[in-house]
Amino acid sequence: MPFIVAVSGFKNSGKTTLCRKLLPLLKDAGLDAAYVKRTHEEVLSPEGTDSGQLA
Structure with a gap:
């Protein structure tokens, strides 16, 4: 059964930092994991930012 965190x-x-550390742990545990970011802006975060690294 799928679940959402x-x-x-x-x-x-530290939200993005937490997600960046959590995703590999979930994948190592054999789970399918993905990251979805919601933003009010029309443009994704620039490279070099934490959120940009997940884009």
């Missing part, structure tokens, strides 16, 4: 918090609180 949501991560939310204040700006610069």
